[in-house]
Every structure is written in structure tokens, then in C-alpha cells.
Amino acid sequence: MALDFHDIRFPPRISRGCRGGPQRKTIVVALGNGKEQRNQQWADSRRRFNAGYGVRNIDDIHAIIDFFEERRGRLTAFRWKDWSDFKSCPPGTAVTAIDQQIGTGTGAQAVFQLVKTYGGAHNLYERIITKPVSGTVKVALNGVELANDFSVDHATGLVTLAVAPGADVVVTAGFEFDVPARFDTDILEVEVDAALLGNIPDIPVVEVLQ
Structure with missing residues (x-):
């Protein structure tokens, strides 16, 4: 894991505006009599976020691109501050x-x-x-x-x-x-208009379980 982790935090001013939280995986089987059987597939929860909601200006876009490129997209994990649970x-x-x-x-x-x-x-x-x-x-x-x-x-x-x-x-x-996390995409779809206003609608980030 050490070679695939950079001990640096995703810009916290951007993660503060994100959406996301813990995810679990449960298999639910509906029986013929209407009852259910539920089986937990993951022993631990895994957090997912969309950092796109935290992008507010062109400087934020530049900071995201800079951070994304140094991490090589999904390749390298990093620290993420989950403002709802830190x-x-x-x-x-x-x-x-x-x-x-x-x-x-x-x-x-x-x-x-x-x-x-x-x-x-x-x-x-x-x-x-x-x-x-x-x-x-x-x-x-x-x-x-x-x-x-x-x-x-x-x-x-x-x-x-x-x-x-x-x-x-x-x-x-x-x-x-912090949460050990990585980008869950290898592409950033950046939108910038003539007035240099823009956004990155989708920046998926996922927790890396260790």
C-alpha cells in the first residue's frame, strides 16, 4: 500500500462541499412467502463521495486538476477529510x-x-x-x-x-x-465558459480499505 499512497490531503476547502458517506453491501433475497433473507457481504463500510459539489471557481478547478494529475487518476491513494465524521x-x-x-x-x-x-x-x-x-x-x-x-x-x-x-x-x-481514499475515475470532465466560470460535475472519490 505504501507505494500506492501519497501522504497528502485532498484540498479540504473543496471536500467540505462534497456529497457522500458510508456505503455497505447487503444482499436481500425475497422469498416466496414474502419474507426476506438478508446477508451482509462487507464486514466494513466503505465511504464514497462526489467532490464535484465542492468546486466553486476556476481556482478550485485548477487545484483539482493539479491534484488529480499528480495522483495519476485512480492509481494513487491520498488523505481525504470527511467533514461529517473526522x-x-x-x-x-x-x-x-x-x-x-x-x-x-x-x-x-x-x-x-x-x-x-x-x-x-x-x-x-x-x-x-x-x-x-x-x-x-x-x-x-x-x-x-x-x-x-x-x-x-x-x-x-x-x-x-x-x-x-x-x-x-x-x-x-x-x-x-482522515480517510484513505482515491479517485474513482480516470477522466475529469471540466466545464469552463467564456467568463472563466466553470465546474467539474462528477469527481467520484472512494475509500481505500486497508
Whole structure:
């Protein structure tokens, strides 16, 4: 994946105006008696967006073309900020070190994967976070925030503690994160008129599952 990923973010001022969100794949079979059988094909959701809705002027068009060409279209993945879901907490609140539980101490384990949990009491969904934003990750042990006693791999979302936490110690974290994504097209259909006003109606972007 490393050779096919550029650690650079799609222009956030443009992604802010996009449309899209999580997609799942479920096969629904209608039975003869009118009932249904439903089977989940994907264990994880996959986010899709259309960045065309965020293009507002000729400078945005130029920025998109520049970014697209350097990525070689669909070839190379990049960071994408999903403005509807980019924090370990709701988007309108501040990140804290106790937002998400990422593990429980054993006395030996020192490396923990950042995750974000969705849902309540029925069927929780745990999403692996692989692209945390540098400088945003906070970690706590039993609710006490750590200062500098940990490191973060911003390419994988792995947190390494300086000392393995003791048995049953709750490890939590707070963070901002990006989505690993790529263009889902190899062509941009650009529209520019005589007044240098224009748009790119369709710029599909799809999450890359790792």
C-alpha cells in the first residue's frame, strides 16, 4: 500500500462541499412467502463521495486538476477529510483523551490500534482508524491523560506506549483522522465558459480499505 499512497490531503476547502458517506453491501433475497433473507457481504463500510459539489471557481478547478494529475487518476491513494465524521467525538465537540476505548492493559502489550466505535446497545461497529492527523492524538490510562509517554504511527494508526499498561488498565484515545481514499475515475470532465466560470460535475472519490 505504501507505494500506492501519497501522504497528502485532498484540498479540504473543496471536500467540505462534497456529497457522500458510508456505503455497505447487503444482499436481500425475497422469498416466496414474502419474507426476506438478508446477508451482509462487507464486514466494513466503505465511504464514497462526489467532490464535484465542492468546486466553486476556476481556482478550485485548477487545484483539482493539479491534484488529480499528480495522483495519476485512480492509481494513487491520498488523505481525504470527511467533514461529517473526522473526529473520535462528534464533529462539533472537542477531542478528549477518553473519547474511544482502544484496548485494555495486559502488563505486556504496549501497542494499540486506534479505533472508533459506532452505535449503542444493539450491535456496535468498530472502525479501524489508520490515518490519524498529526498532532491531534491524545491517550489516557484509566482516564488520566498521558503527556509524552507514547508515539503514534500516522500511516497505520498504531499507538505505542512507552510502558505497557498493567492488567485491566483501560486505554483510551481521542484524535482527528482522515480517510484513505482515491479517485474513482480516470477522466475529469471540466466545464469552463467564456467568463472563466466553470465546474467539474462528477469527481467520484472512494475509500481505500486497508
